[in-house]
Amino acid sequence: MIAKLKIVLSLCASVLLLTSCPNGLKNGLKGGLSGGKPNSINIGNASTATGLAYNQKGGFQVDKKFTGQLTGPNLVFIEGGRFTMGSLEEDIMGIHDNIERTVSVQSFYMDETEIANVHYLEYLDAVKRDSTQDFYESALPDTTVWRNDLAFNDPYVEQYLRFPGFRMYPVVGVSWKQSTDYCVWRTAAVNNNLATVPVAKEKKPKKGAAAAATTASATTRAAAPARLTIESGRVLPSYRLPTEAEWEYAAKAMIGTQQQDENQVNQRIYPWDGPSLRESTGKGRGNMLANFKRGRGDYAGIAGKSNDGAIITAEIYKYSPNDFGLYQMAGNVNEWVQDLYRPLSFQDFNDLNPVRRTDKDDKASRYDSKNQNSLITNKVRVYKGGSWADVAYWLAPGTRRYLDEDSSTATIGFRCAMISAGTNK
Known part of the structure; x- marks a missing residue:
């Protein structure tokens, strides 16, 4: 009898609690479950864990106007997925440093174009106003990369970065470190503008x-x-250099070969279909699909129809984009990526979002750079994509080269990437 009385009293207390709270659990649960199951976009009116109503005075505040991650300036969404990472070209260099293997890459964002001179000059202007003279000088591109004692490239040394006619040409002469510093500044600049x-x-x-x-x-x-x-939800994640896997995935753009049930028509040697470097159909038939060195001494072809349009670099929007909407993922300038270079990274990589940030499992001491028996150290970074001064072999996304992170050339630029937050694709 006493046990039954305790149960009745307990039930009465529970009912009293639910009906007496001004913003009580009863109303909270009802609000939280209305309109179907909650998700990251529509979370309902109350917590499904506690039943407490959101956004009450003095309570937990939730921005219910969130509709998804904002797309930063110049970024294109790249839907993630599985792809065959590695070189599909004949390994004419005999390096065997990018053997084919299957990996998966999370969705992310990437700049639709390479960073242009005008973008980098904007950065230099901000640095000059807000930073020390030493840092400003360290951020300056090395314009002497154009200089050659046996070639008349002198005008590019003085004009290429700052002359208005070169505004939309890709910035060159920037090191891996300088590119990384640019990404840090850009993150702050974009988020300050959003605020x-x-x-x-x-x-x-x-x-x-x-x-x-x-x-x-x-x-x-x-x-x-x-x-x-x-x-x-209005603070963008950090801009950064893409990983090698992200860059290669975005360049191949296999989404353009997709058929039903995850079947794909073909693999891709270049960021477009087929083995040809020219457009095969339409009004542009015969036109070059990228800016590259066509052969010994041939940087653009003869004047007229067969010309590829650029003896050195070309404007960042020249040539058609690939199936992800990205311009110049082959040719024009090579591009820095995050990864530390190791010839056997394909053996060590995780098969989900692979990247090599350290010399884990492949120590620099193995390569004996101290005795000049190797150029591989913990400061060499991968660059990809081929350039205006490279032959067609290097246009294949699977090819890879490396350079010291403090070095720069007239053939290497960069573009930025960003994670896609709050997505499982």
Whole structure:
């Protein structure tokens, strides 16, 4: 009898608790489950874990207007998936450093173009105003990469970076370290811009002094950046150099060969279908598909129809984009990627989002660079894609080369990437 009485009292207390709370669990559960199961975009009106209502005064605040990650300037969404990473070309160099293997890459974003001179000059301007003279000087591209004692490239030394006619040409003469520093600055610049409060609009403007005061107040609010948090959904993840796997996946763009049931029509040697380096159909038939060195002494062909359009670099939007919408993923300039170079990385890589950031499982001491028996150290980074001065072999996404992270040339530039947060694809 006493046990039954305790049960009844307990049930009564529970009912009283549910009905007496102003924003109680009962109403909270109802709000949280309305409109179907919650997800990252539509989370409902209350917590499905506690039943407590969201956004009540003094309670847990959730931005319910979130509709997904913002797409940063110049970025293109790259849907992740499985692909065959590695070189499909004959290994004429005999290096065997990128043997074919199957890996999967998470969805991410990548710049649709290479970083141009005008973009890098914007960075230099910001650095000059906000940083030390030493850092500004360390950020300057090495324009002497154009100099050659046996060639007349002198105009490029002075003109290529700063002359307005070269604004939309890819920046060169930048090292891996300089490219990484640019990514850090760009992240801060983009997020600071997103944090700017828009000017308040008045439905019916007031007259006289009151109107002037209102306008001044709105201008002040607009100039003051808001302090955004990651929880707001308006803070973009960091810009960075793409991993080698991401770069190769994006360059091959196998999504363009997709058929039903995950079947693909063919593999790709280049970022387009077929073995040819020219357009095979349409009005552009016979035109070159990339900017590269066609043969010994032949950087552009003869003047006229067969010309590939550029003796040195070309503007970043020249030539058609690949099936992901990315321009110049073959030729024009090689591009830095994150990875530390090792010839046997294909053996050590994880098969999900592979990247080599350290010499784990392949120590630099194995290569004896101290005694000049190798160029491989913990400072050499991979670059990919081929350039205006490279033959067609290097246009294949699976080929790879390396250079010291502090070095630069007239044939290497870069583009940025970014993770796709809050997605399982």
